Each structure stands twice: as C-alpha cells, then as structure tokens.
Amino acid sequence: MTNTNPIRIDIGICTFRRPALEETLESLFKLTVPSDAQVRLIVADNDAAPSAKDLVDSMAARSPFPIRYVHCPKSNISIARNACLSACEADFLAYIDDDETATPGWLAALVEKARETGAEAVLGPVRALYGDDSAGWMRDGDFHSTMPVWVNGRIITGYTCNTLLDMRSPLVAGRRFALALGQSGGEDTHFFSQLTEAGGRIEFAENALVLEPVPASRASFGWLAKRRFRSGQTHGRIVAANNGGAKRIPKALIAAAKAGYCGAVAAGFMLMPVRRNRYALRGALHVGAVMGMLGVREIRQYGTAEAA
Structure with missing residues (x-):
C-alpha cells in the first residue's frame, strides 16, 4: 500500500x-x-x-x-x-x-x-x-x-x-x-x-x-581512463580493508590477470574503436584495483581548478 x-x-x-x-x-x-x-x-x-x-x-x-x-x-x-x-x-x-x-x-x-x-x-x-x-x-x-x-x-x-x-x-x-x-x-x-x-x-x-x-x-580517452583507474583504486582499497595482509595478494593477482586480458582483447579490436576503448578502460579499472590493493595513494580529482 x-x-x-x-x-x-x-x-x-x-x-x-x-x-x-x-x-x-x-x-x-x-x-x-x-x-x-x-x-x-x-x-x-x-x-x-x-x-x-x-x-x-x-x-x-x-x-x-x-x-x-x-x-x-x-x-x-x-x-x-x-x-x-x-x-x-x-x-x-x-x-x-x-x-x-x-x-x-x-x-x-x-x-x-x-x-x-x-x-x-x-x-x-x-x-x-x-x-x-x-x-x-x-x-x-x-x-x-x-x-x-x-x-x-x-x-x-x-x-x-x-x-x-x-x-x-x-x-x-x-x-x-x-x-x-x-x-x-x-x-x-x-x-x-x-x-x-x-x-x-x-x-x-x-x-x-x-x-x-x-x-x-x-571528452577524451585520457579523462575516461583516469576516472576508471581511480574507481579501480577505490575498489582495491575496499578489498584491501576487508582482506588484511597476504589475503589481498591472490585478489591483486586476479585483478592483474584481468587487466592483461582486457589489454589483449583491446589490441584485438584495434579497428573497432568502441569495443577497443571499452576493453582498454576496463583494463584501466583493473590496474587501478591492483594499485589500490597495494596501497598506492589515489590521484587527486577534487578541490583543484581542473576539477572546477
């Protein structure tokens, strides 16, 4: 009701x-x-x-x-x-x-x-x-x-x-x-x-x-890649927070493998820009996840003239 x-x-x-x-x-x-x-x-x-x-x-x-x-x-x-x-x-x-x-x-x-x-x-x-x-x-x-x-x-x-x-x-x-x-x-x-x-x-x-x-x-691939990378870093941080010590290593390896796979598929779609860039951006996300799990500091996106 x-x-x-x-x-x-x-x-x-x-x-x-x-x-x-x-x-x-x-x-x-x-x-x-x-x-x-x-x-x-x-x-x-x-x-x-x-x-x-x-x-x-x-x-x-x-x-x-x-x-x-x-x-x-x-x-x-x-x-x-x-x-x-x-x-x-x-x-x-x-x-x-x-x-x-x-x-x-x-x-x-x-x-x-x-x-x-x-x-x-x-x-x-x-x-x-x-x-x-x-x-x-x-x-x-x-x-x-x-x-x-x-x-x-x-x-x-x-x-x-x-x-x-x-x-x-x-x-x-x-x-x-x-x-x-x-x-x-x-x-x-x-x-x-x-x-x-x-x-x-x-x-x-x-x-x-x-x-x-x-x-x-x-409106550029670079901006999209930076954003996907940062999103991956956030996900990696969350995973790391829930998996202390050595537990995060297998997850980081899986994310790295996914990044490699996405890069290979993107190369295979070199002449198909939508699919190529979709896989390349997904790869950037997984690379960011690896960096987040390893504790690499996030890039700054807010509070700058560029952000405005």
Whole structure:
C-alpha cells in the first residue's frame, strides 16, 4: 500500500566554482513535487571563498522552495556531502551534481521507488549529453552516462550524482562520507558499499532521469581512463580493508590477470574503436584495483581548478 503520510525532502547540491549551478537550480525550480511533500534545497559550497553565495541568494527570491546555503571551505567533496547530511532535517535527502539538470519527474520517481520498496537508497540514471565535437566512438559507446551495476541481481554500491537516501533508516542515520577520499574521489562508492555491507538495500528508479552535458575537458580517452583507474583504486582499497595482509595478494593477482586480458582483447579490436576503448578502460579499472590493493595513494580529482 502506498504511504500517504506527509514527507519532507531535502535536495543537496555540492558545488565548487561551477557557473552551471545556475542551470541546476533552475531545473529544480521546475520539479513536479508529490502533493504530500515539502521540499528544501541545500547548497554546500566547497570553495575556500563563498563564491556561490551571491548566485544562491539571487535565485532564492524566485525559488519555489526554501534554500539553505552552507559554506564548507575545505575543497574536499566528502566535507560538502557530509554538510548536506548534517544540514538535512527531512525524511529523505536527494543528491544531484552541480553540472546536471533534473527532468521534471526526477524527484517524484525517486520518492515513488523508495516508498514502493522501502530501500535505504534509490539511484536514478544520468544521461550524458555529447557536444558535436565529441568523438564518434564516445557518442556511439555512450561512455559518460551513469547507471548502477548489478552483481548477482543486487546493486551493491552507488553514486551521488542521482540518488535518494532514506534518512529515517538507522543504516543511513549517522553515516558519513570518508574524508580520506574527499579529494581523490570514490567516497560515494565507499559510502554505498558500506551501506549494503551493513544490510542496506539500493534500488533503481529508471524514470528518475537527470542530464549531464559532457564538457570538452572530459571528452577524451585520457579523462575516461583516469576516472576508471581511480574507481579501480577505490575498489582495491575496499578489498584491501576487508582482506588484511597476504589475503589481498591472490585478489591483486586476479585483478592483474584481468587487466592483461582486457589489454589483449583491446589490441584485438584495434579497428573497432568502441569495443577497443571499452576493453582498454576496463583494463584501466583493473590496474587501478591492483594499485589500490597495494596501497598506492589515489590521484587527486577534487578541490583543484581542473576539477572546477
């Protein structure tokens, strides 16, 4: 039976020197909100100076929802995500990135799935929008869109670019993003992996769509490889944390073998760029996993001018 009790929903937007924040907020102003819901926006500014405050203040006057601005000047994305968690006073907290735009039915679809399933977290799809100057293989293979990964029929980890958390769940309440991963990235993978390991469930709302333009700075094989490598490092760190000492060595060897296999297959598809690059990027992921298991420090991705 559908729950008809009134609910409160906060939407967290972490930002760092992104002019696109204005478009994100504009899209949220146009949301179709469930009739029994009250919505509030939380903007967590991760810049050393409160660079987003003037924009947020100017838009608050015409916002259909209250907006709370939080300045968390440490250039660490985990601090910004945690600021949204701490500022949240609602039943649910949704996250959307500051370079994305929500479709009108985004929030309602997330909430509907959460009510239907009782899951601690719900993920939605992120559809990449490619410019005309993007490589053909990149558009054809759609390498930038984000979807959950199912393992044996379950989603065991997640992302914060399109998600809803049930703040009433004891498995969510008090949980925080790892500060040590706040500049390298992977803090969301770590957060959701810990959630499911504790018994939490993650579900998928296919109609909860957000859109993300792919800027020229990200429209390259190098950027994709760096991101996959970092994701592999995060996975490797998690594996290492759960397998101390010599126990991690066989897993590192398996990941290394997978990296070698992916490299060989990529070479075999040299004349088929979509397949070639898909396997090459998968290889970068496995190489990153090996590095993570061996304790190699993650590359820095947040809190830099490049990240902005």
